[in-house]
Amino acid sequence: MPPDVEAIAEQVFVALADPTRRAILATLASAGPATATDLAGRLPITRQAVAKHLALLAEAGLVTAEPGERRRVRYRLHSAPMQVAQQFLAALARDWDGPLGALKDHLDRSAHGPAATPPHETPR
C-alpha cells in the first residue's frame, strides 16, 4: 500500500498550527531532549497542558519518548515527519515563472546585442 504522504503532512501542519506546540517543538529543537517538567519550567504553561500537547506530538510522530534520569520520560524531537511536510512546502514555494521570465528577457537582450546574433539569423 502506498504510504499516505498527505496524512503525515497534515498531522505536521495540525501540530504546528498551535502556538504552544510550536513553542514545545522550538524548545526541543534548540535545547535538546527534555521532560514534561523541564518544558513546563521553560514555557508559560502547566505541566498537565504540556503533557497533553506532548501526547498529540507523539501521535504525529514529531516527538519520541525515551527513558531519562530517575525514570523520568524524556521527549526528543523526531524530524522525519517534518521532512515529509517540507517537500510539500517545496512544491508550493517552487517558482518557475520568475526564471522563465528571466529566460525570455535574456534571449531578447542577446538578440539585440551584436555579438550574440549569429550571421545566418534574421535580426529581429
Next chain:
Amino acid sequence: MAFPDRIERTVEIAHPPAKVWAALTTAEGLGTWFGNEATIDLRPGGAARMRWNEEGFTAHMRVERVEEPTVFGFTWHIFGLPEDDPRRTYVEFTLEPAGAGTRLTVTESGFAQLPEDLYRKAYDGNTEGWAKELGELADYLDAA
C-alpha cells in the same frame, strides 16, 4: 491529492529552438538567466552546478536527458530538505517549434514522492540511512 507532485508551465518564446536550447544547456546560458554562475557536462549522467551569489546557494544537478534540440532533463535536490536527503525532483524542458519561435514547457515532478523507508522512519523512529533507495528513484524516473 491536495498537494502537487508536478508543476508545469508553458511559455511562448520569440526565438528559434536552437537559441533556446543553447540558453538552457550551456554554462554561459544557465549562468546568465538562471543562476549567476554555472558549469555543465552535457550528457546523461553528467554533472551540472549552478550558483546564486546573492543567496550564497549552489544547486547540484545531474543531467538525465539530452535530445538536442527538443528535450533536456535533469534531477536536483529538493530545496528546503536536509543536505543528506536523497530525494530529488526531475526537471524536464521540452522545446517545440511554434512559428518562428519556440513553445517551451518545463515540468518539475517528484515533490510528493515518499520511498517506503521514509514512511517507516516517519513512524518508527528508524534512524538508518536510506541512500540505497536512490535505485527506486531511478525506476520512478524511467517510468515517468
